[in-house]
Amino acid sequence: MALATPDGVGAIGIIRVSGKNAFQICSTLFFRKSGLPVDISKLNSHSIHLGVLKENDLVLDEVLLSVFKGPNSYTSEDIVEFSCHGSRYIQQQLIQLLIRRGARLAEAGEFTFRAFFNQKLDLVQAEAVADLIASTSATSHQVAMQQMRGGFSSKIKILRENLVNFASLIELELDFSEEDVEFADRKDLKQLVLSIQKVIQRLVDSFELGNVIKNGIPVAIVGKPNAGKSTLLNVLLEEDRAIVSDIPGTTRDTIEDEMSIEGILFRFIDTAGIRQTSELIEQIGVSRTFEKIQKSSIVVYLFDVHELTKTGLNSEIQEIKEHLNENSQLVIVGNKIDREDLSYTEKEFASFKDILFISAKERRNIDALRKRFVDLFDSRTINVTETVVTNARHVQALQNASFALEKVYEGLNRNISGELISVDIKNALHHLGLITGEVTSEDLLSNIFSKFCIGK
C-alpha cells in the first residue's frame, strides 16, 4: 500500500492497496454513507463507489473507492484505490489505519515490480515507466512511451528468436555429431550472425542519441568574462537562474539547467569566463570550462562585438577549437548589438561564416539562436520513431551480446566444434535476456526498482 499521487496538498490524493488481502483489508474500513458495510470482493471490477472511511465510529473521510480485480489490474493482483481529499493529515491517517488492519507500506517501485513479476510488463517496459514519469520533453517522452508500449522489447525478442533458431540447429548437429552431418549451412549461419550484429550495432549507436534525448543535449556557453554569458543563459532559460552583474568573473561555478525547445531537451551550461588570471578560484573555473567544452555537443562561443576585432575573434576561436571534441559543433555568437549600429559589426566580422548577432539583454535574435540549436540537432538525428536505446544498462547488455556473437563468428570461421559455438550463442542469449528480464538477478532487479518513486 502506498500514496500514488505526489506528496503535498491538492484536491485529490490516491492511496493504492494491492495484493491478495487487499479486498478483505479494505472492506474493514470502507462503508456506504448510510453506514452499511461493503464486501469489496463482491463489487464489479473497474467500478467506483462513494462511501466513508471509518474507524470505530470516527469518520476519517468521504472517499471514492475504485476496484480492480486481478489479473485485470496494474500489478495483476487485486487492487483497491482510495481517492480521498488531498490533505496530508487524511493520507497519513489512512495509511496508519491500513497498517493497523494488516497492510504494509510498498517499497519504491514495488507495484511495477509486481507487474513485472506477474508478467504484465517486461523489464524494458518497467524501466520505461520510470523514464516516462521523468520525461520532460516531447522526444524523451515519445521514446519512453514507445519503449513502454513494447517497441524495443519486440526488437530484442526477434533477435533472441533468431538466435534460438540458430542455437537449435547447432544443437541438432551435436545430437548427430557421430555422423558428422551439417544441418546448418556454415555460410548461412555466418550471414545470420552478421545481420544480428548489424541490428545490435545500430541499437548501440542509437544510445548516443538516446542519452542526449533523455538527459538533454549539452550546450556550453563560453567566452571572455563579461561577454554576457549569464545574461544569455537567463534569457534562454526564461528565468533568473545565474547571478548577473557587471563585474567580470561573477560566475565561478558552472551552472546547468535544461529547457525544451521544439520538443527537444537542451541542457545549457554557463561557464566561468576564459581569461588569463592569477586568482586561484577563477583559474579552477577556467579549467573547468575547458572540461565542459570537451563534453558538450554544442559549444556557443559568445563575444562582445565591441570588445573584439576580427583578428582577436580568430585567435579566440582557435583556442576553443583545440578543446572541442570531434562530435561537437561550434556556434559563434556576437552579443551586445544593442549598443551599436549593426552594419559596422557585420562588416568587421564578414569573413566569419554563420556568426549570429544577438542582444541577450534586449532579447534580440534569441529565437534565431534557438532555431540554430534545433537545426544542429536535426542534422544529426536518427528518426525518433525508430527504436532508440536510452538506458546505459541496455547498451552494456547489447555490447556483451555483441562480444559473444563475435566469438561465434570467429568460431564459425575457424570451424571449431558446435559445442563451443553453442556456449557463445547461449552467452549472447543470456545478455539479450537480461535486457527484457527473461534472465534476471536479485541485484539487478533491486537496482532497477529502487530508483522508482514510492507508489509506482
Next chain:
Amino acid sequence: MALATPDGVGAIGIIRVSGKNAFQICSTLFFRKSGLPVDISKLNSHSIHLGVLKENDLVLDEVLLSVFKGPNSYTSEDIVEFSCHGSRYIQQQLIQLLIRRGARLAEAGEFTFRAFFNQKLDLVQAEAVADLIASTSATSHQVAMQQMRGGFSSKIKILRENLVNFASLIELELDFSEEDVEFADRKDLKQLVLSIQKVIQRLVDSFELGNVIKNGIPVAIVGKPNAGKSTLLNVLLEEDRAIVSDIPGTTRDTIEDEMSIEGILFRFIDTAGIRQTSELIEQIGVSRTFEKIQKSSIVVYLFDVHELTKTGLNSEIQEIKEHLNENSQLVIVGNKIDREDLSYTEKEFASFKDILFISAKERRNIDALRKRFVDLFDSRTINVTETVVTNARHVQALQNASFALEKVYEGLNRNISGELISVDIKNALHHLGLITGEVTSEDLLSNIFSKFCIGK
C-alpha cells in the same frame, strides 16, 4: 478541466473534466488500446476503462478513464477523470490537448463552486472542504469533517425554520391587521427569540475554541535571555527551527511554528528574552514579546534554575502576570536541571505550586510539559463533537443575525407593529441564509472559492 492531484512528479496524476461537453470532448482523444474509438456517453457511470490518449497518431499516454454521469458526481455534472502517469510533461500536454478540443482550465475552487451551484453542497459544506484539505490535526480535521457532512448546516437550518414559522405568524397578523387579532402570543414569541438567541450565542462563543482548533492554540515561551527558550522550542517542535547559541539575546525575531500533540494543534512562539537593555533592536524584541504574551492562550515562563532564587522568580512572575490577558494560563517551568541535583532545586522553589522542572537540552520531562498543555486545553474545552464555528465569516453573520433578533425582542417588548418586527426578522433570516448560501452575492462567492486550490 484541471489537474486534481498535487503538482509534482508521482506515480499517478489526475486530470478532471466536468461539464455538459465533457463526454463529447474526451471521446475525441480517448481510444481503446486496440485503437477503436470510445463513445464515453455510452459507458456506465462510475466505471473505469483502460485506454490510450491519442492526438493524430501520436500516443500521449496509456491511462485509466473514470466516468461519472451527472447528477451522480462531485459537481452534479458529467465528469471524466483521466488517471495518467504522474509526469509533469504528460499532464501539461493533456491539458493543452483538452484546450484544443474546446475545454478550458477550471478556476480555483470551480468544481466545488459548481457543486454548490448545483445544490450538492451548501456554502458551509463547501468551505469545510477547503478546511478539510488544509487541516493538520485530529481536532481541526474532525471539526471540518463534521461541517462538511452537514452538522453545522443543519443547526442553522433549524434556526431558520423556527424564524420562518415566527415570521409567518406575524405576517398572518398583518393580513388580518384591521381586525386587531393576535395569532402569535407575544409571550411565546419572546420565548422563541430568546431560545434562538441562546443557540446563536453558544455558536458565537464556540468560535474562540474553533479558531484555536483551526489555527492552533498560541503558546508563548518567555523568560530571561539564555533561559533556554529556543532550545525548548526546538525540542517541542522536534526540529532545529530556532538558532541556538550560548550568546544571550540570540533570538530577536519571534519565531512561530505549529505542532499537533494528542490531536490538538499548538502554535509555539519563541520570544526574545526579557531584560533591561539599551540596544534598540533588542528593545523592540522585548516589547514584541509582551505583545505576544497578550495574545497567547498559554504562556510558558521558562527560567534557569541556577540563575534565579525564589525571590527573583517571584518578581519575574509578577511582571509577566501584568501582561497576561484574562483568559490565558501561565505555566512556570524551571530549566537546566541537567546541571544539578534536583532535590535542592525543588526545595528552593517549593513555595510555588505547579512548577515543572525540565531539561530542554537533555529532553527530560518534556512529555510531562506536553501533557500539561493538553490538560490545560481539555479543561477549557467544549466537547468537539458539539458544533463548533471555525470561520470568521460565519461568526460575523451570526452576530448580525443576533443583532437583528435583539431588535425583534425590543420591538416585542415595546409592542411595536408587526410590520416593523417583520423587517427585523427578515434581516435575521437574511444573515443566517448568508452562512449556508441560501442568500448570497457574487463578491461573497468569489471571495470564498478563490481561496480554494485549482482542481478542487
